[in-house]
Amino acid sequence: MSTMTDHRTHTTGALVVDNVSKSFRGDGGLGEPVPALGNVSLQVDHGEFVSLIGPSGCGKSTLINIAAGLVGDYDGAVRIHGDRVTTPHPGIGMVFQEESTFPWLTTQQNVEFGLRMSGVSAKERRDQARDMIELVGLGNAAERYPAKLSGGMRQRVALARALVMEPEILLMDEPFAALDEQTRMVLGEELLRIQSKLQQTVVFVTHNLGEAVQLSDRVVAMTARPATIKAIVEVDLPRPRDSSIVSSPRYGELVAELWSLLRDEAIAALGERERG
């Protein structure tokens, strides 16, 4: 039996989400406010891998966008080093679900991009990017343009581009959602390896329960709109992990537990969408 912890809030920790709410107005800002997030509190510790799961459209991405500083107007506080986040924080790196590699740059140039913009010397950024490209397993594709790479390889480029900046917190918004199941498994495994090597703090949004269990230290299950935290499930699977973990009985139990938490929410969310 896994432990379900209370929704704790501490003042330390890499990322502190303190009583955050957010509403959107429809009809070009003139309609009734629709709540997307309701009083969410959460703390992510240094080196921790936390996944957010919930029914689609529940507001997981809203939360991660607030943490990224892309949504500045919200209630409550997301804090990094005690500072309330309203614009992108320098300690944040982000990987998106959608295509985000720059098609006019090679893998090497894509990964160097952030370093170049922040004024790192040519030699230094070449070496750092080179190492990161090796780390994500793209050593032989450094000079290729994204058009010549598969979807999975492009996501590796996006991951390397974020990691090379050595972010304190890596935010990943459904990064593998557009990939096929096998690629997703392989990339999940790669991410585990990279994360254990770099001790990277990661907040990972997904709607894939197995992926959440495979990767995370804790999984935050969210309710249907407006999203609140329903439960936080500690994943007590041993590390280091690889994809073989999916055959362990404990993995199956944890996925089942998450599903039992989410089932009603998923149905509620579906009903809401069908009602329009």
Added chain:
Amino acid sequence: MTTITNTKPAGPVTPAGRRDPRAVWRRRLRSLRGTAGRLVIVVALGAVLEWAVASGRISQVQLPRPTDMLRALVEGLLDGHYLRLLGVTLAETGVAFTAAAVVGTTLGYLLWRRPILGRAYEPALYALASAPIVLLYPVLLVVFGRNPVAVTVLGFLAGLLPVLITTFQAFQRLNPTYLKVARVMRLTDRQAFLRVLLPAAMPSVVVGLRLGLTFTLLNVLGMEYLAGIGGVGSEISLAYTRLRSDEMYGALVLSIALSVAFLLLLNRLTERVMRR
């Protein structure tokens, strides 16, 4: 059961990522063959016309022999008269197009950057773009006089609209994730514009520039013809009124050569931008 398939690297790229020189040669040979094929068609058509005119099936007044057209063309080129005309047309087109490119891309960007301007002017722009701009020529004659400046202004106006509209659309269709990447990386406005927005929009902007150059050239030649001022177009009109059909066709061939030269130039330019 295991199936072993023969996996050969596809395409002209060797495993080391270098281009295979044989494949490059094969491609060059193919493109050379294409050019030769097109030349054969032109020469064959010329031969048919030559025969039709020489045998009296087509009157010499309507159509001179292709060899006579060529003689007029070569004579015109040798005595420097055609070169002078070409110079005038090229100068008008060059100035008009450069101005259209600079003003069009800037205004297109501004319309996107200030959505209220975009919403206000978009319908008017589409309406103007389908209007026969060339009919403004009497107005321009009155304002600027019978000189190449009037021609240049018309060329500018004709090229401006396609450049402006495609630039506006190029920015509208930008992948919004690129903008998020730029924000999370905390790029300055200048960096975001030069390093992300501009290269991302470039392939579509180039399409607009191609259109713009074509429109500019067409309108420059058209107004030269209609008003009898400037370069190649005025020569066609002069030869036409003098019933010198060999000279008229010679100048026509000259203007076609000019368009083809521009087209090849643009293809090269597009290839460079689209190579990725």
